[in-house]
Amino acid sequence: MRAEHLTRSFRSPRGGAPVVAVDDVSLVATAGAITAITGPSGSGKSTLLQLLAALDRPDRGRVWIGDVEITRLRDRRLAALRRRRIGFVFQSFNLVPSLTARENIALPVQIDGHELAPGRLEQVAEQLGIADRLDHLPAQLSGGQQQRVAVARAVVAEPDVVFADEPTGALDGDTAQSLLRLFRSLATDHGHALVVVTHDPRVAGWADHVLRMDRGRIASADAPAVEDPTMPLPSATP
Numbered sequence: 001m002r003a004e005h006l007t008r009s010f011r012s013p014r015g016g017a018p019v020v021a022v023d024d025v026s027l028v029a030t031a032g033a034i035t036a037i038t039g040p041s042g043s044g045k046s047t048l049l050q051l052l053a054a055l056d057r058p059d060r061g062r063v064w065i066g067d068v069e070i071t072r073l074r075d076r077r078l079a080a081l082r083r084r085r086i087g088f089v090f091q092s093f094n095l096v097p098s099l100t101a102r103e104n105i106a107l108p109v110q111i112d113g114h115e116l117a118p119g120r121l122e123q124v125a126e127q128l129g130i131a132d133r134l135d136h137l138p139a140q141l142s143g144g145q146q147q148r149v150a151v152a153r154a155v156v157a158e159p160d161v162v163f164a165d166e167p168t169g170a171l172d173g174d175t176a177q178s179l180l181r182l183f184r185s186l187a188t189d190h191g192h193a194l195v196v197v198t199h200d201p202r203v204a205g206w207a208d209h210v211l212r213m214d215r216g217r218i219a220s221a222d223a224p225a226v227e228d229p230t231m232p233l234p235s236a237t238p
């Protein structure tokens with residue numbers, strides 16, 4: 001996944017100058033690697049993640065997943081691409097309250113008219129330690145269990161890129177470790193790109209690249225944030 005010159009401003013609620021939440025950010029998140037985005041509160045991490053995952057549109061700039069420029073896609077194609085190629089773990093989980101954990105996990109695949117390979121859902125649930133919770137409704141689960149259902153939903157269809165906003169926020173030490181092991185396996189064994197916004201030093205410690213944001217910009221990167229010779233060139237046509 002590659003982004004170039006992303007900029008996103010919000011109108012200030014009291015009038016006055018707009019808030020530039022993301023200011024000319026370019027980055028590459030490579031397949032097979034975990035990229036952590038850190039930085040102080042209000043530095044633009046969540047806004048950047050929403051732009052990268054096509055949940056929000058930038059004022060300027062472009063995003064590619066593989067050779068598809070997602071910033072050029074219209075809503076329906078974008079929604080289909082998001083279901084197939086992007087997994088997103090929301091800070092607030094976003095589970096459907098009337099569906100069981102199993103139904104929540106399978107929902108995006110079902111909307112897409114596909115079926116999961118037999119045993120795939122159970123395998124992910126096992127890895128995340130929620131195999132015995134699949135028939136519960138979200139309200140019958142703890143915050144940490146709900147978070148793991150949200151992670152299972154994001155990864156079950158093996159998307160190219162998994163985005164996660166503070167995925168270890170509600171988890172105790174052991175559970176956070178098993179989630180990080182799952183993320184590591186998704187990256188190393190299955191070649192997915194993971195992009196994780198976090199304040200958690202445990203996550204940053206597991207990451208291959210750490211980008212630190214400050215006032216909407218990438219203030220530092222432990223690896224080149226812009227160019228990566230292993231990335232396929234974006235195609236010129238939409």
Ligand SMILES: Nc1ncnc2c1ncn2[C@@H]1O[C@H](COP(=O)(O)OP(=O)(O)OP(=O)(O)O)[C@@H](O)[C@H]1O
Pocket residue numbers: 010011019020021039040041042043044045046047048
């Ligand atoms: N929908 C919005 N309307 C107006 N301003 C917004 C909106 N979303 C974000 N902002 C502003 O943009 C800036 C960046 O916010 P963002 O949530 O991306 O930061 P963050 O680094 O993720 O913060 P945190 O770590 O506290 O979650 C902040 O000043 C915030 O107030």
